[in-house]
Amino acid sequence: MKGAGFYLAAFAPILACMTAPLIDPFARAISYLRVSVTDRCDFRCAYCMTEHMTFLPKAELLSLEELERLCSAFIRMGVQKLRITGGEPLVRKGIMTFFEAMGRQVGAGLQELTVTTNGSQLRKYAADLAACGVKRINVSLDTLDDAKFADITRWGRLPQVLDGIAAAQEAGLRVKINAVALKGFNESELFTLVDWCAREGHDLTFIEVMPMGDMGEAQRVDQYWPLSDLRARLAERFTLVELDERTGGPARYLRLVETGQKIGLITPLTHNFCESCNRVRLTCTGELYMCLGQEDMADLRAPLRANASDAGLEAAIRSAITRKPKGHDFDYSRAKVAGQVSRHMSHTGG
Numbered sequence: 213m214k215g216a217g218f219y220l221a222a223f224a225p226i227l228a229c230m231t232a233p234l235i236d237p238f239a240r241a242i243s244y245l246r247v248s249v250t251d252r253c254d255f256r257c258a259y260c261m262t263e264h265m266t267f268l269p270k271a272e273l274l275s276l277e278e279l280e281r282l283c284s285a286f287i288r289m290g291v292q293k294l295r296i297t298g299g300e301p302l303v304r305k306g307i308m309t310f311f312e313a314m315g316r317q318v319g320a321g322l323q324e325l326t327v328t329t330n331g332s333q334l335r336k337y338a339a340d341l342a343a344c345g346v347k348r349i350n351v352s353l354d355t356l357d358d359a360k361f362a363d364i365t366r367w368g369r370l371p372q373v374l375d376g377i378a379a380a381q382e383a384g385l386r387v388k389i390n391a392v393a394l395k396g397f398n399e400s401e402l403f404t405l406v407d408w409c410a411r412e413g414h415d416l417t418f419i420e421v422m423p424m425g426d427m428g429e430a431q432r433v434d435q436y437w438p439l440s441d442l443r444a445r446l447a448e449r450f451t452l453v454e455l456d457e458r459t460g461g462p463a464r465y466l467r468l469v470e471t472g473q474k475i476g477l478i479t480p481l482t483h484n485f486c487e488s489c490n491r492v493r494l495t496c497t498g499e500l501y502m503c504l505g506q507e508d509m510a511d512l513r514a515p516l517r518a519n520a521s522d523a524g525l526e527a528a529i530r531s532a533i534t535r536k537p538k539g540h541d542f543d544y545s546r547a548k549v550a551g552q553v554s555r556h557m558s559h560t561g562g
């Protein structure tokens with residue numbers, strides 16, 4: 213018969229890995245981390261960046277090893293889903309070593325590893341992503357018209373992205389298309405996008421344009437196409453069934469009865485679903501934003517670099533979560549922008 217000391221010693225490594233889950237002041241468990249691995253991008257989408265963006269000096273970025281250590285701490289503390297984003301995550305040099313490291317944690321604490329990409333580098337990386345355990349990806353695509361695509365992304369070319377999406381399918385990745393709903397831009401393509409996704413077997417989600425980054429108030433209000441209106445237009449052609457599915461984010465899902473398609477609507481403006489928010493966002497410089505739509509953030513780079521042990525880092529993460537606010541304050545009502553945040557979407561990661 214072995215004594216209690218033996219069992220404590222034997223299980224110590226397991227107990228050390230089990231830290232209390234992250235619960236915020238509104239009793240929401242934090243199980244989802246989005247990580248922006250770079251603020252740089254090979255496109256300059258008009259709603260996301262200015263054409264002549266100033267990017268962070270490379271010296272300010274966390275190394276991929278540091279990002280790996282940070283993500284591992286979150287996974288030990290209960291994060292089950294990791295989405296890698298940016299900027300364009302697939303333009304960061306050496307990024308596949310980071311995916312490989314995170315991929316090793318899938319099934320060992322981490323349940324899902326995903327990526328949000330503009331699709332430009334997918335021909336190069338889709339098979340590698342699949343080999344790292346990525347099963348589903350989000351590709352941002354607002355239009356299927358070559359000229360309009362070049363116009364909205366400024367630097368992007370549609371054929372390259374369509375080829376990237378094809379490569380993702382060949383690699384066995386499930387693709388969800390994310391389209392930002394833009395008044396006067398892709399309104400006329402609503403059914404073109406829906407039909408194309410039905411034919412290609414992609415899920416499709418529309419996103420309301422958010423007031424992130426300084427683009428000029430008039431431009432934002434002009435761009436805003438409420439998804440309540442988009443939904444009404446869908447209802448003119450399809451029978452819509454509301455689905456119960458919840459992801460802890462602001463997306464709500466509809467089924468189009470006639471095609472069986474699932475359509476997501478991300479409506480941070482017309483509805484605020486913050487009460488079930490399960491996510492936080494980490495930037496490539498180690499800032500943790502507890503809410504996409506608020507300015508408050510916690511610096512994790514200093515505690516990360518202060519000590520080789522993770523105790524201080526974990527304490528800093530816990531303390532940050534106690535500051536997670538109830539929700540954002542975005543509002544376009546009365547034809548003006550309210551609740552705007554100054555940083556660009558590419559900084560925090562969409």
Ligand code: SAM
Pocket residue numbers: 253259260297298299300301328329330350351352390391392419420421422423424557558561562
């Ligand atoms: N470069 C990658 C991409 O485009 O998918 C990942 C980063 S991008 C910032 C993530 C998502 O944010 C994209 O789907 C993009 O359309 C969306 N986005 C960027 N700026 C936005 C804004 N102001 N309002 C709503 N969505 C925005």
Ligand code: SF4
Pocket residue numbers: 253254255256257260261298299300330352558
């Ligand atoms: Fe780049 Fe994505 Fe922003 Fe477009 S939305 S500029 S692809 S980060």
